[in-house]
Amino acid sequence: MKAKPTLSVGLIGYQFMGKAHSNAWRQAPRFFDLPAEVRMKTICGRNRPAVKKAAAKFGWENAQTDWRRVMDDRKIDIVDICTPNDSHSEIAIAAANAGKAILCEKPLARNVAEAEKMARAAKQARVVNMVCHNYRRIPAIALARQMIERGELGEVFHFRARYAQDWIVDPKFPLVWRLQSNVAGSGALGDIFSHIVDLARYLIGEFKEVCAITETFVKQRPLEKNRRAKGKVTVDDAVTMIGRFRNGALASLEATRFAPGRKNSITLEINGSAGSVFFDLEEMNRLKFFDRRDPQDRQGFRDILVTEPTHPYMGEWWPPGHIIGYEHTFVHTIADFVKAVVDGKSVQPTFEDGLKNQRVLDSVARSARSRSWSTL
Amino acid sequence: MKAKPTLSVGLIGYQFMGKAHSNAWRQAPRFFDLPAEVRMKTICGRNRPAVKKAAAKFGWENAQTDWRRVMDDRKIDIVDICTPNDSHSEIAIAAANAGKAILCEKPLARNVAEAEKMARAAKQARVVNMVCHNYRRIPAIALARQMIERGELGEVFHFRARYAQDWIVDPKFPLVWRLQSNVAGSGALGDIFSHIVDLARYLIGEFKEVCAITETFVKQRPLEKNRRAKGKVTVDDAVTMIGRFRNGALASLEATRFAPGRKNSITLEINGSAGSVFFDLEEMNRLKFFDRRDPQDRQGFRDILVTEPTHPYMGEWWPPGHIIGYEHTFVHTIADFVKAVVDGKSVQPTFEDGLKNQRVLDSVARSARSRSWSTL
Amino acid sequence: MKAKPTLSVGLIGYQFMGKAHSNAWRQAPRFFDLPAEVRMKTICGRNRPAVKKAAAKFGWENAQTDWRRVMDDRKIDIVDICTPNDSHSEIAIAAANAGKAILCEKPLARNVAEAEKMARAAKQARVVNMVCHNYRRIPAIALARQMIERGELGEVFHFRARYAQDWIVDPKFPLVWRLQSNVAGSGALGDIFSHIVDLARYLIGEFKEVCAITETFVKQRPLEKNRRAKGKVTVDDAVTMIGRFRNGALASLEATRFAPGRKNSITLEINGSAGSVFFDLEEMNRLKFFDRRDPQDRQGFRDILVTEPTHPYMGEWWPPGHIIGYEHTFVHTIADFVKAVVDGKSVQPTFEDGLKNQRVLDSVARSARSRSWSTL
């Protein structure tokens, strides 16, 4: 028996996504049969005490404050980018040039120009590259994709998705960096709308044209450091869009941070000539499936608990009926990424997918600004 | 074309059930193709102004205060009994002796002795007789029965039902007649537990043995006429029972008036070797159906909206997706009853069924008193 | 005590809506305390045997084949219009000129020009006039309106509604008149989209601007009389729209006849600064309500079973927990209409509302044709 190769990882970023990715690097080899050993070598962040604490907490061998040192480390095979969007491009291009395989958090970049450079760099360097749209690897979503591929929904008529949160409904919530365009690029658009654009592309295909509204409901907010003063909110609070896919299906997408009671809710419905599926992220272990081939008086949406060993990814976890949670989607992503790195093969969603996603986001923003349809 | 016969009805009682039955007599001919015209001739009650008002409101030709006059009226073909339980027996026996077809509200009687006399009288008089267990004719329940008959659930292992209400949770709620055993006979037992006993018998078959608890949580309540004084509650607030059916299936039944938030909730689940069904009265237009024959990774409870024209009774109402309500179950009952009267045929549930139901109730009460199993 | 006046009704049309309205005329006086007696005098339709049969079945005194005779009948106080859309205008104007109170099925007309004439005629004749958008009087919808009026949702950010059906998904379904624009005017747009436009206006207010797609998925269908030949479908199968209300809220509306498993489904969600509500027509006795004022760790959408006596319209029906069905919404509509006629007062939604609705529909169609935003 040949020994497995070892892949060493450098993670850039240690906040929410850094925590989620660290967990996935730790857990993937414990549950999936990976073709390589994973070595959690370096975690990198600008604040030395914080990154050292993160290294200890999350299980990294060492901590680093300069991401360029990670690129220089010849022992590191994989760079995982979990920083804010404004640094994705520079880091990813450096990683590509250093010949590292790259996993980059979504959205790939702040705009199409950046995304194009990143995709080009990855292509030229011939490194395995992936954008971390983790929701593709929710078993219920992967099952929906499987159904569509096998024709179980028939010709698709409608795709509807909504990503709703409520964390900034309170007008006293301060002007954090996510609400400033110079830092965040956009608001709900890049942060959560990008996720449902990715699901739309994954499940249905490419968009042909879009028309959208963006809105900022609370236009001024207290400054973080001086709550008595207010500053201008320069990103969108909500995006609502209609559009057409190239295959003729209609699209209706919405993302909002102003839906009280919807904490992290993606609802998604697809209607086709042979059936429909419905998904709700707050019940992410379920897929509702209506099959027109059932006898007429026995038809009804089936409430599939996606925990069978024959369901995507579920054979590695627990027996039927034992549900998985949010962070498992990252474990699935990283398990597939590791396999791709070992095999030297492409793994979806690639930087090219991230670029296409960015083109949709840019079209949506342009449509909203110009109050007109935008063609992709 | 032969003219339809006309059936004239005398209704005894004008409260909640009187209202529901009146509506059904009015509506049945409007939606169902009945083999007879229905004439709403007489409504009867002890309080003259109240019954006159009810006659006008509900659409009866005339009002009457003495039910014996209804028996004497040779033009009346059908007697419909909606009075409190303590008069069911006397009225029904008189109606049988007068040769009337009889529809009687549940429970058939206060006890087995009464029920036996009623069943005997109806049998001897050879009149069509029916107990109004209206929930049998919820389309979703009739569909479940159809599934069981066709073997779609296979061999039945479990029957579970719970009838839960919350209208007397407040200890300040007064000592109404329903809480006094000399008037009501029993509490939750006769009032609502009898309904799920009927559904159990309809769907699964006869009970073999039962063991039960009854409980009165609030033992004293304010008197209706003098709220400062208290009187003793002499009926059960809740009944909980386990048992076996003759066919070997296990039973678990419960009725309670002490379940905050459950207004008029019957939940029912049946598990068999080939599948399961679940029903909830608060969503009475739905039946959840799990079919073990579906492919393993496409299995899930189907949420059947029981509004298709091919579903029991639904062809006469509205297009698919347009739901019906509580009182429609009485319309279905009366439509079937009218057909049976014209045909001179038996129609379930008969007085014999009411008697069998009463035997279960008596066994349950006996088991609770004696703290032991009771065999049927 | 003064005797109640009697209002005599003439109903034009006897199909699906004729059946639903007949039921409501029959039932309203049985459950609601109306200030008038209702006399179901004349039902009118072009096919004599069919309308005679309908008269007998639905409970009308006489049948008529020429609607003009209804206008001439001086004893008739109310004209109720349940015909296809292309005759609404002519009949309603004649009724107004004859001084009748008018209830007209939705959509009010085929286009704005017709609707304007109708609204003008009704105004000039000073007759009570109402469009039958029955869903306004679903108790859960009326409750949502009450909540909004009382500020329980705060400032509204989002209104989303979707009306989905599936009855023409099969491409073999024939080219019925509803799929021909010369007869039906439009497809999903006038038939079902108009309902959610009405709910939007009722709950949120007037639209400011809209942008929409319409689509016909199955472009040719078998002819009704010769299934081997095909004809062109000339109406929309689906409409999807985004827009803004005058008060700044965002709108997302969709209607489709191509959603397998959605039989007659309206889902609706409103998000405001103080809370959210969610409604689903297939569970029309429920309203989900999220209240931001609940303590943070006790928050959650409340599943309100809208059957309490304190809920709109429910005091007249059954005890809590006993649900009502589809046709009850017409009973509520007609009960309110009768009161308005007796009082000589306006009752929403008026013809003016119908006209405003039509203006939205026309803007939607124009936007879809021109591929641009349309301002109201």
Added chain:
Amino acid sequence: MKAKPTLSVGLIGYQFMGKAHSNAWRQAPRFFDLPAEVRMKTICGRNRPAVKKAAAKFGWENAQTDWRRVMDDRKIDIVDICTPNDSHSEIAIAAANAGKAILCEKPLARNVAEAEKMARAAKQARVVNMVCHNYRRIPAIALARQMIERGELGEVFHFRARYAQDWIVDPKFPLVWRLQSNVAGSGALGDIFSHIVDLARYLIGEFKEVCAITETFVKQRPLEKNRRAKGKVTVDDAVTMIGRFRNGALASLEATRFAPGRKNSITLEINGSAGSVFFDLEEMNRLKFFDRRDPQDRQGFRDILVTEPTHPYMGEWWPPGHIIGYEHTFVHTIADFVKAVVDGKSVQPTFEDGLKNQRVLDSVARSARSRSWSTL
């Protein structure tokens, strides 16, 4: 700052529970601020290749085939017992005698006699001891407990729980050890009924008396090693029970492996004078809560998504709306256990709780055998 102590763990068993506990030992320090470092020192199992593989896969330093060696290892502070039930007693007593803190999988023992010895040994050795009833530490269950303690449900009337699975419905499923009483002790009773007994005791209190049925639906099954031959099933397939708690509340509990479509379903409802809660393990991140103090026309079960930082355990995981899965309950259990070991304090559920649970199970079995009530 004082350095944290290190606690070394020896895990006995490496199958399903071994996998779940290994994960929890690995994850607990990554998410919770534990007062000790955790060293995953030894995993122990009888099959050398299998246990070595498990050590590598699950992250243990070394593998061991004789559990007595674990007791002899003075560096090991904690013994975690995940073996089949028939060895719990011997191992736990040895661990107590060796002065180890002990975590033992449920059920604590095969019978009361064994459980008594274990509880006594742990008490005499004064070691921290805990039974792994992981479902107590589902955040929604912990929240329900908090509500009850704070009086939010008032006086409790009803506790109902059902644990339903379907993995042996097929009569061709072989006679595995779990279906043989000499190995497993009992069937659904010890395996899953014990879980809901634990939840009942945790949430409501001690049982006073019980009456139960046990049933074996499929009495013979194919042998594992020779599928053509059949052997006798010697354990129960289902248990259904009624009973009373000492505080007067009524109990209804059921466990079955014969409920098609119910994969690993615990449903639980508690009704009290001030409100009700409902829980479903298949949606374990939710708790439904009905509060009688809400205004009457705004009442309804609240669907609490138990993912807020203020909810039990959830502050350590992800932002609101990001759900957790099955194995997290073990992480919570082990985090609390580690704290208790460091503090030398008792942590519920103790071996004493396990013993009390066993007494209930024995009473249930005795009641079923004797067909009579059994007092605790």
